[in-house]
Amino acid sequence: MDAQPGRSVTSKVLALLDAFTPASPALTLSELARRAELPLPTASRRVAELVAWGALERGDDGRYRIGLRLWEVGSLAPRGLGLRELALPTMEDLYEVTHENVQLAVRQDAELVFIERIAGRHAVPVLTRVGGRFALHATGVGLVLLAYAPAEVHEQVLAAPLERYTPLTVTDPGRLRRTLAEVRRTGYAVSDRQVTMDALSVAAPICGPEGAVVAAISLVVAQHRADPVALAPLVQAAGRTISRSLGTSYGSRRSPG
Amino acid sequence: MDAQPGRSVTSKVLALLDAFTPASPALTLSELARRAELPLPTASRRVAELVAWGALERGDDGRYRIGLRLWEVGSLAPRGLGLRELALPTMEDLYEVTHENVQLAVRQDAELVFIERIAGRHAVPVLTRVGGRFALHATGVGLVLLAYAPAEVHEQVLAAPLERYTPLTVTDPGRLRRTLAEVRRTGYAVSDRQVTMDALSVAAPICGPEGAVVAAISLVVAQHRADPVALAPLVQAAGRTISRSLGTSYGSRRSPG
DNA sequence: GCGCCTATTTCACTCAGTGAAAGGCCGGCG
DNA sequence: CGCCGGCCTTTCACTGAGTGAAATAGGCGC
Known part of the structure; x- marks a missing residue:
């Protein structure tokens, strides 16, 4: 699970979601990048896409949280x-x-x-x-x-x-x-x-x-x-x-x- | 939202999640591919990664459903x-x-x-x-x-x-x-x-x-x-x-x- | 103004992802 | 049994989406 460059894009996206835990439901971009073991620019790009879709939301404090859209989809489990x-x-x-x-x-x-x-x-x-x-x-x-x-x-x-x-x-x-x-x-x-x-x-x-x-x-x-x-x-x-x-x-x- | 080859991988992954709706909580791979407007091999690859992570689950009937892991993450919203x-x-x-x-x-x-x-x-x-x-x-x-x-x-x-x-x-x-x-x-x-x-x-x-x-x-x-x-x-x-x-x-x- | 931190954008490179086609797999049917 | 047909996965050569390093752009304190 180390951050070799050859990781698939999908696994990077999922690693970003993995970074959110009950103990840390709100994260800055740099925290996200560190937890997902991604370089900051990469994290920035993936996060931007996740936010556009609604999987993540950016709060007033600038930190990212799990978005309502992801909760909606998850509720179909x-x-x-x-x-x-x-x-x-x-x-x-x-x-x-x-x-x-x-x-x-x-x-x-x-x-x-x-x-x-x-x-x-x-x-x-x-x-x-x-x-x-x-x-x-x-x-x-x-x-x-x-x-x-x-x-x-x-x-x-x-x-x-x-x-x-x-x-x-x-x-x-x-x-x-x-x-x-x-x-x-x-x-x-x-x-x-x-x-x-x-x-x-x-x-x-x-x-x-x-x-x-x-x-x-x-x-x-x-x-x-x-x-x-x-x-x-x-x-x-x-x-x-x-x-x-x-x-x-x-x-x-x-x-x- | 057409399926030009230039779509980002992230958007394809998210399109696969989008395919699940309250009216269709269980989908075969080909249904998923059609709804996400992806070629079948691509859908197969992305879905495999999503299943490995737990975002999707494959039921006994061979159809895919939203996985418990995604529900867990979504519950952090x-x-x-x-x-x-x-x-x-x-x-x-x-x-x-x-x-x-x-x-x-x-x-x-x-x-x-x-x-x-x-x-x-x-x-x-x-x-x-x-x-x-x-x-x-x-x-x-x-x-x-x-x-x-x-x-x-x-x-x-x-x-x-x-x-x-x-x-x-x-x-x-x-x-x-x-x-x-x-x-x-x-x-x-x-x-x-x-x-x-x-x-x-x-x-x-x-x-x-x-x-x-x-x-x-x-x-x-x-x-x-x-x-x-x-x-x-x-x-x-x-x-x-x-x-x-x-x-x-x-x-x-x-x-x- | 200047330093510091954090996030985004640029740019050339390259490997992850791609489609077409071939290859399994299974179940139905003659 | 063998053939077909639907459904999914794998192979293979190609290519452009994603990449990192570095430059750039904000925000904030001082």
């Missing part, structure tokens, strides 16, 4: 908003019953991506961000997604060192493997203070029309008032409801208008 | 999810009070883009789509965004013929101009059966820290049970609440973690 739109009504139902954080995530390679979150005013604050990534081995949704992932993903996750977020994070591969077997047996996952010491999450799988697990839904609640066993059926029911709506509407024609 | 995340709690409050559709939109040139919608199970169905565009002159959010838009946007909208969606759509430029003045006077907009004959929307502005209108929020309700004058204060209050949270958190540092 079937695993992003497509899934989201089908899941949202059920997530709202779950929120109204519990008034706790409701999260929706999918697996991307050996990480998870949060697709949607309903964060009530009175629920515990959550660290993560919609559109953000996270490791698979600690969160409730992560454990569900990992439990039903293909073997090569298991290998990949279990081979690398498991990052520790709290003293309760499972970092032993053998123990994680047993946890995953338990998740498959019961059909839900509990992550008790494995990400932060004040929260606990209960997650259940969402299956696509072919039966494969395509996403996971979870409730994140304050650890002290949590009863994971009581919450599990609620979350599982929501997961099944969304699975059913996926079965009926996924792949079928979109209603026009 | 400050006018997309950034605004959305600040507005969502207030939108949920408004939904819990009314149990009607709550919408959030921003203006992009002479159109509006829906950023978020809470669509309850029992609310009237809405035609529009999150991530979708719509004309400014018919919807409640559109009237608000247009009312507070710069003069050149007014010119542009009023110069072009105003599309008619229902018999009640305002298509006379003079009448629209008077409507916009009324919106600015009262601080809210009502679109009564101007988009569909069964729905009515009430919208209010959301202001950024500098006082400019950056977005609009609306309630969409069944026309027969609607009392726009009673709903207006609710929507306006929600708009002001979001404006305040924009004032405190926009531009300031994002909390880490």
